[in-house]
Amino acid sequence: MIRVNGDPLDWREGLTVQGILEARNYRFPLIIVTVNGQVIAKPDYGTTRVPEGAEVQVLHLISGG
Amino acid sequence: MIQVVFDPSKVMDIDITKRTEYHAELDAARASRKVLKEVAFTPSLPDKGYTNRTLHVDVGSLAVAEKPVTQQMKDIFIGGRGFGLWYLWQAVTPQTRWNDPENEIVISSGPVGGITQYAGTGKSLVVTLSPQTEIPIDSNVGGYFGPLLKFSGFDALELQGKAERDLILFIDGQKGLIRFEELPDAPVDSHVLGEVLTRLYAENEADLVNISVVSTGAAADHSLIGMLNFSWFDKRRGCVRFKQAGRGGIGTVFRDKRLRALVCRGPQVKGDLNHPADFETLAKIGVKYHKEIRENDPHQCMMRRNGTAHIVEIMDAYDLLPVHNFQYGSHPETHKIDSAYWQSRCAQQTVDGCWYGCSMACAKGADGLVLKTGPYQGHMVTVDGPEYENAAGLGSNCGVFDPDDLLELNFYCDTYGICTITWGTVCAFIMECYQRGILNLERTGGLDLSWGNAKADLEMMHQMARGEGFGRIAGLGVKRMKALFIANGWGDPQLINDIGMENKGLEYSQYLSKESLAQQGGYALTNKGPQHDEAWLIFMDMVNKQLPTFEDKAEALYYFPLFRTWFGLNGFCKLPWNDVVPKGNAQQPEPHKIPEHVQNYVDLFSATTGVKIDKEELINQSARVYNFQRVFNIRMGKGLRQHDAAPYRSLGPVTEEEYLSRQERYDGQLRTELSLDPDAMTLQEKMAAHRQWRTGRFEKLMDVVYARRGWTRDGVPTYARLKELGIDFPEVLEVVRPLLGDPA
Ligand code: SF4
Numbered sequence: 001m002i003r004v005n006g007d008p009l010d011w012r013e014g015l016t017v018q019g020i021l022e023a024r025n026y027r028f029p030l031i032i033v034t035v036n037g038q039v040i041a042k043p044d045y046g047t048t049r050v051p052e053g054a055e056v057q058v059l060h061l062i063s064g065g
Numbered sequence: 066m067i068q069v070v071f072d073p074s075k076v077m078d079i080d081i082t083k084r085t086e087y088h089a090e091l092d093a094a095r096a097s098r099k100v101l102k103e104v105a106f107t108p109s110l111p112d113k114g115y116t117n118r119t120l121h122v123d124v125g126s127l128a129v130a131e132k133p134v135t136q137q138m139k140d141i142f143i144g145g146r147g148f149g150l151w152y153l154w155q156a157v158t159p160q161t162r163w164n165d166p167e168n169e170i171v172i173s174s175g176p177v178g179g180i181t182q183y184a185g186t187g188k189s190l191v192v193t194l195s196p197q198t199e200i201p202i203d204s205n206v207g208g209y210f211g212p213l214l215k216f217s218g219f220d221a222l223e224l225q226g227k228a229e230r231d232l233i234l235f236i237d238g239q240k241g242l243i244r245f246e247e248l249p250d251a252p253v254d255s256h257v258l259g260e261v262l263t264r265l266y267a268e269n270e271a272d273l274v275n276i277s278v279v280s281t282g283a284a285a286d287h288s289l290i291g292m293l294n295f296s297w298f299d300k301r302r303g304c305v306r307f308k309q310a311g312r313g314g315i316g317t318v319f320r321d322k323r324l325r326a327l328v329c330r331g332p333q334v335k336g337d338l339n340h341p342a343d344f345e346t347l348a349k350i351g352v353k354y355h356k357e358i359r360e361n362d363p364h365q366c367m368m369r370r371n372g373t374a375h376i377v378e379i380m381d382a383y384d385l386l387p388v389h390n391f392q393y394g395s396h397p398e399t400h401k402i403d404s405a406y407w408q409s410r411c412a413q414q415t416v417d418g419c420w421y422g423c424s425m426a427c428a429k430g431a432d433g434l435v436l437k438t439g440p441y442q443g444h445m446v447t448v449d450g451p452e453y454e455n456a457a458g459l460g461s462n463c464g465v466f467d468p469d470d471l472l473e474l475n476f477y478c479d480t481y482g483i484c485t486i487t488w489g490t491v492c493a494f495i496m497e498c499y500q501r502g503i504l505n506l507e508r509t510g511g512l513d514l515s516w517g518n519a520k521a522d523l524e525m526m527h528q529m530a531r532g533e534g535f536g537r538i539a540g541l542g543v544k545r546m547k548a549l550f551i552a553n554g555w556g557d558p559q560l561i562n563d564i565g566m567e568n569k570g571l572e573y574s575q576y577l578s579k580e581s582l583a584q585q586g587g588y589a590l591t592n593k594g595p596q597h598d599e600a601w602l603i604f605m606d607m608v609n610k611q612l613p614t615f616e617d618k619a620e621a622l623y624y625f626p627l628f629r630t631w632f633g634l635n636g637f638c639k640l641p642w643n644d645v646v647p648k649g650n651a652q653q654p655e656p657h658k659i660p661e662h663v664q665n666y667v668d669l670f671s672a673t674t675g676v677k678i679d680k681e682e683l684i685n686q687s688a689r690v691y692n693f694q695r696v697f698n699i700r701m702g703k704g705l706r707q708h709d710a711a712p713y714r715s716l717g718p719v720t721e722e723e724y725l726s727r728q729e730r731y732d733g734q735l736r737t738e739l740s741l742d743p744d745a746m747t748l749q750e751k752m753a754a755h756r757q758w759r760t761g762r763f764e765k766l767m768d769v770v771y772a773r774r775g776w777t778r779d780g781v782p783t784y785a786r787l788k789e790l791g792i793d794f795p796e797v798l799e800v801v802r803p804l805l806g807d808p809a
Contacts, residue, residue, distance in 0.1 A: 060605075
């Protein structure tokens with residue numbers, strides 16, 4: 001299990017940042033992702049593996065009209 | 066007039082030269098033109114962002130007067146919305162109503178307004194006493210009027226009094242003339258009137274871009290929800306385009322004054338007309354920002370390609386898109402009105418900025434719409450937008466998912482002079498009343514206002530423009546419709562109040578706030594009513610979970626409304642602040658504030674005015690105006706805790722269907738937040754428990770937010786706060802004294 005924005009999410013072997021965004025349907029383009037406090041660059045979302053027990057923060061910047 | 070036959074299969078390949086033209090209307094207007102009075106003035110350009118004078122016009126007596134801008138005005142009120150509120154305060158008394166001659170419409174750009182080096186700098190701020198809320202309303206609008214007015218010689222324009230007959234006010238900043246004219250045969254609706262007046266007042270083709278027209282349309286004569294269109298001439302398309310000062314019925318006040326239009330002819334715009342204190346710094350910040358847009362926007366929000374409509378599908382994905390009067394947050398047909406569609410429907414070959422130098426260029430236009438209904442049936446027109454609010458409000462919130470219907474609704478709202486956000490929420494309320502039997506065919510005069518019936522929606526709008534039938538009732542807005550339906554005994558008063566999405570008399574804008582307590586406050590704990598331009602906190606609160614405590618939410622409801630108020634003091638558009646972010650933003654402290662961009666604004670202000678400020682002073686500038694506006698509301702008999710109350714639909718599920726649509730979430734909350742067992746409860750018991758919990762925490766939020774803002778439990782700014790901000794003028798203290806008691 002990992003926590004994404006404080007809420008639990010099932011962990012599986014090979015889970016990437018991209019996988020988390022898809023699982024959560026996070027489609028907003030202006031986001032900042034940190035895994036255990038470390039900022040992950042956008043090009044690395046598909047290759048960055050998230051360890052079991054990680055604290056993941058997906059910060060959506062404000063936008064809106 | 067030239068009529069064209071439209072082939073929808075050619076929609077992606079539109080010959081925009083075939084747009085309907087209005088030569089006969091121009092000739093008729095020209096022939097009927099009558100000058101009533103002409104007054105000379107000395108045109109002047111600003112110095113460090115200010116011309117240091119404003120123009121007062123009494124449209125009843127046709128008197129004009131110049132007023133000096135005092136240092137105190139600049140120090141305390143800065144410009145734009147601040148100047149508007151200050152002048153309005155002096156013009157009215159607590160007894161003044163929106164349709165009294167003393168009420169003013171004040172238009173002002175702000176000191177930084179009109180610079181061309183940075184994106185989003187051409188806004189005008191419009192302030193008046195609203196017919197809907199009966200307190201000051203402020204609206205931030207694009208188009209060229211505000212900057213051209215300033216470059217003609219005036220930091221603000223006050224319009225007071227009432228004319229006897231329809232009037233055009235023409236301010237010629239090239240020749241130094243102010244003229245009152247009558248054009249009895251001028252068209253009424255904005256898309257024709259704007260085109261006609263632009264061509265009438267421009268001296269030649271090259272002069273067209275120096276003209277901006279402020280107008281409204283037929284519906285403003287018969288409703289309380291009229292808006293104002295601010296024009297600019299789109300050189301590439303060869304036609305007039307508009308941005309809207311939408312909220313609160315400003316267009317209704319305009320028509321009540323018998324104003325048909327304002328026309329400003331400014332000098333040719335150049336990059337240094339503001340005579341800034343430090344031009345190099347402006348240029349440097351601008352170059353950096355434009356590069357950022359060019360490099361980052363294609364991978365971020367794609368504002369240049371999609372405009373604000375890019376968030377339609379995002380709001381749907383996050384369960385935040387208003388569907389069927391804010392009951393639900395997503396809909397299976399959203400894909401029909403999402404950004405992919407608008408990308409193909411809106412012209413991409415043009416840079417669509419609503420003021421010079423806006424590299425964000427989000428003011429999209431959909432060309433080649435052939436109208437199917439109403440007085441312009443068969444005309445081919447260009448529609449501005451649709452912006453997100455229009456797609457959500459006129460579309461999903463009313464169950465309309467046909468994009469051409471949506472464009473037609475958008476077009477008629479604009480040309481008739483109705484706020485699209487307001488109309489979306491008005492119509493959604495009516496459709497839900499129809500669904501629940503509060504309205505029926507007999508009560509609507511034969512209009513079948515079922516979800517998604519765009520034809521009936523359009524017919525209701527045409528009726529409003531003609532001042533007839535149920536359309537006239539719709540034009541009263543949600544608050545007065547609620548009272549009417551209840552008085553007529555047409556339904557359960559509690560249900561009607563719960564589902565009528567208004568606060569202070571203003572309709573909610575188009576985001577679902579039910580699952581974000583901070584946004585519930587962001588809408589209801591506002592000065593003018595529930596418009597998201599004060600605070601948009603849904604992602605921070607609901608998705609990011611950055612605001613777990615009441616104190617965190619209160620801090621956000623302190624900072625963001627003040628930060629965003631500042632745009633309106635200076636003539637800025639909000640979008641370039643956070644619809645693109647610089648590289649490296651993620652590594653900054655508080656990245657959600659986009660700190661580099663905030664610093665840009667600090668530097669732009671200092672470089673224009675020569676007054677050095679920092680990020681803290683930026684917030685203080687806003688706080689002075691924001692708190693002054695709160696006291697103004699109190700002066701008008703509102704502005705207290707009771708007036709910040711929110712309809713229950715904005716706080717939680719009103720109906721069983723709504724509860725069941727999110728049962729898992731709501732049952733879960735009963736377990737985790739209230740330690741209740743939903744399996745042992747009836748649906749009614751669960752809904753009652755939610756209602757008690759949700760209204761209770763909203764009340765608590767009010768307490769904590771008021772305390773953070775330096776207000777009493779009743780929402781009144783304290784003596785200490787007013788003194789700290791330097792707005793403890795005698796007339797301000799006189800307003801709060803009966804509520805606060807004598808100062809200690
Ligand atoms: S970002 Fe859009 S609305 Fe704002 S100034 Fe630029 S074009 Fe106009």
